[in-house]
Amino acid sequence: MSYWKEFTKGLIKENPNLVGLLGMCPTLAVTTQAVNGIGMGLATTFVLLGSNIVISLLRNVIPKSVKLPCYIVIIAGFVTLISFLLHGYVPDLYDALGTFLNLITVNCIILGRAEMFACKNKVIPSALDGLGMGLGFTLALFLMGSVREIMGSGSWMGIEISFMHPVSVFVMSAGGFFVLGCIIALVNKIAGKKPPQKIGCAGCPNASVCKSVKGGNEE
Template sequence: MNEHSNWYEFSKGIIRENPNLVTLLGMCPTLAVTTLASNGIGMGLATMFVLVCSNFVISLLKNAIPKSVRLPCYIVIIAGFVTLIDFLMKGYLPKLHSALGVFLSLITVNCIILGRAEAFASKNTVFKSVLDGLGMGIGFTLTLFFMGSIREILGTGSWFGFEIPWLSDHPMTIFIMPAGGFFVLGILIAVVSKLKDRKPPKEIGCASCPNASVCSDEQKAECTEKEAGTV
């Protein structure tokens, strides 16, 4: 158990431990759906919903789930909520549903959700887990919104469908192409690291590997050796 205040648990996900820009989790939806600002928000909110619900249920069940089969249990819980949001979105927001496409189903394997379940919800109280889920969800949504805005404004010359004078005459289409996604995310991470005045995350080694929570210690040791090229 840690002794941080509720406010700390809520606010840490927004900037300090922003899941995309600082811990580098959930990169796939961040890059894929952010061609429009509205898609970014939609994806962010859908992920936040799943994150809050799964954190809630997992922290309720943390004593009931046997440790050895916890990951399949978590995945089933998460997949259940993903199916729910899939239905809701299909019913009420069919346009957004078709824009997000397969990435809506892929929320199931979004490493942010599994990562928070493993690192936080399985060790903390229900209330704190919900706060953590909310904070991380807001951080994720904001990042997606910023990414989407930058790419939409530069790539299509409009923002939420409103045309921006001059820019809409000369849209830089490259920004809504895949290459633009990688580029904008790289720049955003660099800017955030600069603002926070610290080195950007290095995605090398187990500590920062998004899947580290899934590996056993034995595998981690092997992994480190492989990365170092000694095997």
């Protein structure tokens, strides 16, 4: 079923965050705690779902020359909606996410899906695409947040883990980059992705004499 495929591709295979490397700023900034990761992910999913549906509906109405301003207005509308909702019902999360909630507007994942998918496809596939991508993003943020919270603060979802001695470097941005790199490597391993030839071992100037490259000098 192709609808099912549109939904699942965003989870791992084309994960916007870990494979597409989009939306890095919120990924590094808000994932010091697992809860914040989930909150940010779900807020983005809501915006992504809404903007994908609306943009897909309006895809024949919006003139090509002004499509970017139109997309941004639509996305910003949904961001305003979700930020009011969060402010009203979960003020703690609203405070924790801070300015990054409003910055969802310029999150490349959302504009990317609008540009790549929603403006070319019908409503239902676009909605499923948005939902899948959003959940993939949420998953990635939750994973990052969990690792960083457990290692860096010695707790998980706010629950203290008594035997963990916190390693505070994981809460800092350096630790964030480190965890992100490890998770990306892991996901690429699972998805069976090889680095492009240009930056892989085969593209190295020393490839012809290197032992670790196939076809190189094996002496």
